[in-house]
Amino acid sequence: MSNKNHSIFKYQNYVKFLRLIKKTGPLIKFGSVNSKSHGFLLRHDVDTDLKQALKLSLLEKKENVKCTYFLLLTSQTYNLLSKDNRQIVKQIIQNGHEIGLHFDTSMYPHYNEGLKKEISILSDICNTKIKSVSLHNPSVTKKYPIFKNLVNAYDPKLFSDKTYISDSRMDFRGKDLKDFLKNYDGENLIQILLHPMHYTAKSRNYRGIAIISIRNFINDYHEQLKLNKSYLKDVGKNFPKILSKKVK
Ligand SMILES: [Zn+2]
Numbered sequence: 001m002s003n004k005n006h007s008i009f010k011y012q013n014y015v016k017f018l019r020l021i022k023k024t025g026p027l028i029k030f031g032s033v034n035s036k037s038h039g040f041l042l043r044h045d046v047d048t049d050l051k052q053a054l055k056l057s058l059l060e061k062k063e064n065v066k067c068t069y070f071l072l073l074t075s076q077t078y079n080l081l082s083k084d085n086r087q088i089v090k091q092i093i094q095n096g097h098e099i100g101l102h103f104d105t106s107m108y109p110h111y112n113e114g115l116k117k118e119i120s121i122l123s124d125i126c127n128t129k130i131k132s133v134s135l136h137n138p139s140v141t142k143k144y145p146i147f148k149n150l151v152n153a154y155d156p157k158l159f160s161d162k163t164y165i166s167d168s169r170m171d172f173r174g175k176d177l178k179d180f181l182k183n184y185d186g187e188n189l190i191q192i193l194l195h196p197m198h199y200t201a202k203s204r205n206y207r208g209i210a211i212i213s214i215r216n217f218i219n220d221y222h223e224q225l226k227l228n229k230s231y232l233k234d235v236g237k238n239f240p241k242i243l244s245k246k247v248k
Pocket residue numbers: 045046047102135136137
């Protein structure tokens with residue numbers, strides 16, 4: 001995992017990166033891309049933890065940076081239809097960002113129908129039109145479909161070796177984020193994919209990141225059950241704290 005870009009995963013350094021990118025070129029949300037667009041598309045795919053996405057969106061709001069957050073309706077670990085998460089989605093939008101659909105083609109035998117359904121559910125949650133889509137794990141599914149009327153993060157116009165960099169697996173695969181900014185020619189559209197789960201106050205590896213999300217889950221679980229008196233009697237009101245201490 002050692003990599004010259006690794007320091008960006010600490011909030012403090014991420015903010016420095018945001019300031020640098022703002023000086024380098026315009027930031028564009030995916031839904032606003034047209035044939036004349038140039039600048040930077042800052043893309044966030046949210047795979048596991050919506051709370052981490054909210055935290056990042058707040059940092060970006062303070063720096064007046066607008067991004068596109070792509071959300072899964074089929075995540076194993078967050079449910080966009082829950083009351084709290086609907087609220088989080090609203091906050092991310094209020095922080096100035098666009099919401100796009102993060103879509104897993106492997107969920108459906110006929111993914112065009114699946115896409116239609118998910119777009120409709122997500123626009124209902126966001127109370128706005130969904131204009132963009134990014135694919136979840138396309139390198140695993142080996143499917144790169146282009147959908148009508150949606151800006152697609154994997155459209156060849158937005159996705160080429162020279163114009164795309166990603167922090168997938170916390171590894172920039174030999175590319176250097178700073179070089180991407182330094183070499184920016186003022187004409188291209190550069191797509192930068194960063195996964196919110198990787199960004200925290202201290203620099204952490206996957207073990208540290210997983211612990212944060214597991215603690216979030218323990219809290220959510222307890223919040224959901226604490227009105228149940230039998231549950232509360234069995235576990236005690238400090239149960240999340242006790243469990244969290246064990247996860248370290
Ligand atoms: Zn994904």
